[in-house]
Amino acid sequence: MDQDFHDAVVSIIDQYMRDNIHTSAPAKVGNVSENFTAELTPDLKVTTDDDREVPYPKISGTAILMPTGAGGTIGFAFPVHSGDGCVAIFGEGGSGTDLKWDLSNATLLPGLPASSSEQVKRAGSEDAAVVFAPTATITVKKDCIELKKQDTTITLKDSSVFVQRGGSNIEVTDGSTKITTPLLDVTGNTEIKGNIQVQGNVNISGTLVLGGIVMNTHTHAGVHGKTGGPQ
Structure with a gap:
């Protein structure tokens, strides 16, 4: 095969693949519908024949990937908002079409932030899985699970459970339960x-019974006769 012809064919194929086959790309989320589909804009540009850079078009009706199973009855869901970073994945088929790696055949993988948050850094430094919201975190480590909501913390370990809020705490181990609090108020039997x-x-405001004897009115014999009741 003539080398020039070979190079020309390779160049044509290479150009076609670069222009028409899409695998994945960073993108921005646009309008979101029911937290199930969204509009997205790939963070890519196309260079035209006259060397102009044209942004990729917006893609509507893109399915948002969420980790679920059991027919969608078990999983983990979180909100996806307009402006969030994401990854656009271009695959085959879908929506009853035979499109292969086409721009219109995209799914959306959320979770591509512009920078590392404090909780993301903490997950790496503490070797932990962290689920977080603005005022709450669940941290799962090898030796413990910690649930925190503002100034309330629950720590579960193999040998103990510890609950703390302000100046009060409860510690439960295999052999004991310790409650430390300024006031313990129990209502009920x-x-x-x-x-x-x-x-x-x-201090007892009601009736005190010891061994079947009502101590509030109990009397006993004395050297000068029966004593009076408790004062």
Whole structure:
């Protein structure tokens, strides 16, 4: 085969592939419908024959990829907003067509931020999976799971559960439960099986029964006759 002819054919094929076969590209999300489809604009430009750079057109009705299974009944969903960064993926088929790697045959993979957020940096530095929203985080590490909502933190470890809010906390281990709080207010019937140790005063406004004896009105015999009831 003549080398010039070979080079010309290769050049034509190469140009055709570059102009007509699309795989993936960074993009921006446009209008979003029901958090299911969206308009997107690939961050790409086409150079015309007269050397003008023309932006790629907007693509409408693009399916948003979400991690779900079990027929969509189990998964993880998050909001996709106009202006978010994403990746446009151009595949084959879809929507009853036989388009292959065409611009109009795109799906949208959200989650291409312009810069690394603090939570993304934290996930890397702490070797953790982090689910985050403006005032809440769930952090999953090898040795613990932490749920945090503003000033409330719940930490789960293999050997303990720790709940903290302000100056109050509850720590549960295999052998004990420790509550530290300025005031513990219990409403309802309370049944305790075991010994009780009290350091401090005890005030009872109702009836005190010990061993079946009502201590509020109990009397006993004294050297000068029965004593009066408790004062």
